[in-house]
Amino acid sequence: MRGAVLHAPGDVRVEEREDPKIVAPTDAVIRLSATCVCGSDLWPYRGIEAVDGPSPMGHEYVGVVEAVGGEVTSVKPGQFVIGSFFASDNTCEICQAGYQSSCVRREPMGALGAQAELLRVPLADGTLVATPDMPSADLIPSFLAASDVLGTGWFGAVAAQAGPGKTVAVVGDGAVGLLGVLAAKQLGAERIIAMSRHASRQKLALEYGATDIVTERGDEGVAKIKELTGGLGAHSVIEAVGTQESMLQAIHSTRPGGHVGYVGVGHDVTLDGLELFFSHVHLHGGPAPVRQYLPRLIDLIFNQEIDPGKVFDLELPLSQAAEAYRAMDERRAIKALLTV
Amino acid sequence: MRGAVLHAPGDVRVEEREDPKIVAPTDAVIRLSATCVCGSDLWPYRGIEAVDGPSPMGHEYVGVVEAVGGEVTSVKPGQFVIGSFFASDNTCEICQAGYQSSCVRREPMGALGAQAELLRVPLADGTLVATPDMPSADLIPSFLAASDVLGTGWFGAVAAQAGPGKTVAVVGDGAVGLLGVLAAKQLGAERIIAMSRHASRQKLALEYGATDIVTERGDEGVAKIKELTGGLGAHSVIEAVGTQESMLQAIHSTRPGGHVGYVGVGHDVTLDGLELFFSHVHLHGGPAPVRQYLPRLIDLIFNQEIDPGKVFDLELPLSQAAEAYRAMDERRAIKALLTV
Numbered sequence: 001m002r003g004a005v006l007h008a009p010g011d012v013r014v015e016e017r018e019d020p021k022i023v024a025p026t027d028a029v030i031r032l033s034a035t036c037v038c039g040s041d042l043w044p045y046r047g048i049e050a051v052d053g054p055s056p057m058g059h060e061y062v063g064v065v066e067a068v069g070g071e072v073t074s075v076k077p078g079q080f081v082i083g084s085f086f087a088s089d090n091t092c093e094i095c096q097a098g099y100q101s102s103c104v105r106r107e108p109m110g111a112l113g114a115q116a117e118l119l120r121v122p123l124a125d126g127t128l129v130a131t132p133d134m135p136s137a138d139l140i141p142s143f144l145a146a147s148d149v150l151g152t153g154w155f156g157a158v159a160a161q162a163g164p165g166k167t168v169a170v171v172g173d174g175a176v177g178l179l180g181v182l183a184a185k186q187l188g189a190e191r192i193i194a195m196s197r198h199a200s201r202q203k204l205a206l207e208y209g210a211t212d213i214v215t216e217r218g219d220e221g222v223a224k225i226k227e228l229t230g231g232l233g234a235h236s237v238i239e240a241v242g243t244q245e246s247m248l249q250a251i252h253s254t255r256p257g258g259h260v261g262y263v264g265v266g267h268d269v270t271l272d273g274l275e276l277f278f279s280h281v282h283l284h285g286g287p288a289p290v291r292q293y294l295p296r297l298i299d300l301i302f303n304q305e306i307d308p309g310k311v312f313d314l315e316l317p318l319s320q321a322a323e324a325y326r327a328m329d330e331r332r333a334i335k336a337l338l339t340v
Numbered sequence: 341m342r343g344a345v346l347h348a349p350g351d352v353r354v355e356e357r358e359d360p361k362i363v364a365p366t367d368a369v370i371r372l373s374a375t376c377v378c379g380s381d382l383w384p385y386r387g388i389e390a391v392d393g394p395s396p397m398g399h400e401y402v403g404v405v406e407a408v409g410g411e412v413t414s415v416k417p418g419q420f421v422i423g424s425f426f427a428s429d430n431t432c433e434i435c436q437a438g439y440q441s442s443c444v445r446r447e448p449m450g451a452l453g454a455q456a457e458l459l460r461v462p463l464a465d466g467t468l469v470a471t472p473d474m475p476s477a478d479l480i481p482s483f484l485a486a487s488d489v490l491g492t493g494w495f496g497a498v499a500a501q502a503g504p505g506k507t508v509a510v511v512g513d514g515a516v517g518l519l520g521v522l523a524a525k526q527l528g529a530e531r532i533i534a535m536s537r538h539a540s541r542q543k544l545a546l547e548y549g550a551t552d553i554v555t556e557r558g559d560e561g562v563a564k565i566k567e568l569t570g571g572l573g574a575h576s577v578i579e580a581v582g583t584q585e586s587m588l589q590a591i592h593s594t595r596p597g598g599h600v601g602y603v604g605v606g607h608d609v610t611l612d613g614l615e616l617f618f619s620h621v622h623l624h625g626g627p628a629p630v631r632q633y634l635p636r637l638i639d640l641i642f643n644q645e646i647d648p649g650k651v652f653d654l655e656l657p658l659s660q661a662a663e664a665y666r667a668m669d670e671r672r673a674i675k676a677l678l679t680v
Binding site: 099102104231255265266271277279280281282283286 | 439624
């Protein structure tokens, strides 16, 4: 089969890889309908995260079950399924508490390389969720979004306790930030402030439910959020970038007693204990337990109540993965979908 | 009046200070029955926090109202009252959300010096809570504990979401940690693990409801907590020290999705963003909103359902404040009460 492999920073190639097979009786193999490039794929692509030799890339996937191991009972060949970037058993105590991305048996899907024609999914029963029926082609981008960016934005909104009566600010206007806006809206937030200085992203934020746009960043952005919230700060802030600046922008934009939900993978972020202490905020985040939200998200998408697929503003065949990476690296695209 | 003043590290003197008077119409002046030395008083005493000239000390107090300003309506002269280490209006949006220690009009009581015979309390209506009746002398230590250490331990337990079905670990065996144990018990925690290597403190922890004692610290302490919790870590961890080691011990002892409630004032604590991200914990803490809990705590003490005053294992007259500081600095005493 064909799959994307990162050879060195900036060097992604689609090449022949060995077909994945059922290894454990709890595995499934799926034939992908679509996959995509994640903001977090850009860290190794940019050389910020070290790469140890040629690495298969990608951890977002939707497709049709091709084969299942002997112990798999909840999905079967022919079904259209979605899974998250961590395989999980969905039965351990941590999964049952809603933290499937910290499952005691979790396996990172990124190591298996989802930017490919076929993908082995470990712990298939605990990882994959089937759609009620074979979806029409126009819904595929939205289901693909559920595999990571929608689930991650959703977790950011839940961790920030977005809900009725709340003012929510969103730091970051990438796909996760934009879908954090969508999630905050679905969770009933009263006011949603999107922080963005890009016209196309502002437009999508407004479409997804943002009520205000703040273009300022850093301390000026914080001052603007304070100004919009009677000097107090937002109740809930979703951090969807993962840099020192964005994390501090999020914490400083939150009122005492408020909640920061951070889902940007922190790179070179350090927090000062005393500053955090007196900020009085709640801080929660990490790798989103997307599996927890999949049934609800699939429902919302299947019933066309939400359209998260709009974050894909570039669609290319898998063979052009290198161009997809370049477009995202240069911020020419919010998020690139690869058809398989 | 007489009051304790810190002149330089290690140099606390009880000397003549000017009698406090009503300054604003929202003030009260109280005649103290007792006051005490706080773990946080030891930071400037040890020279770790800079002191800018002679500073009145103390922020924990109980006593009888002596005078009130013209706008004070909720307390009156002759009543026995308790207040917290931050004066608060108890009416602003932040107070109403339960974060009185971040009240938009808050004033730190430490600056006014509660280790003294008299104390001016700003925003008396929002700060002071009267007991139902004049308490008997044996209850005074417990009411004094409510002014800070009990309320702080309580907030730690609430922030850690201690409650039914939960395993709670407590890092720190000072007065706050011990009262964190008491709070976790009152909040219905199933299992409470006190981390302590001091026999007298272990004994009090067990009396307050601890079910297990762990004597190991650092990574060994974490390993022990994991061992006691099926390899997962505690659901709830109260951090009541405020050092880098204790904070990491708390975070590492918490299972993914669990809650760290940190109430030790962080000194030279820095948290790595990526490590925090993958820990998957909830982190909440800061200066305890003691005012929120005072009515409930006063009730529990007045009805003799809890005995937080036991954390005072040294009682001296105010005139011997210097010895009280020394005893706590040298860890000869858990907490020193000063009779006035």
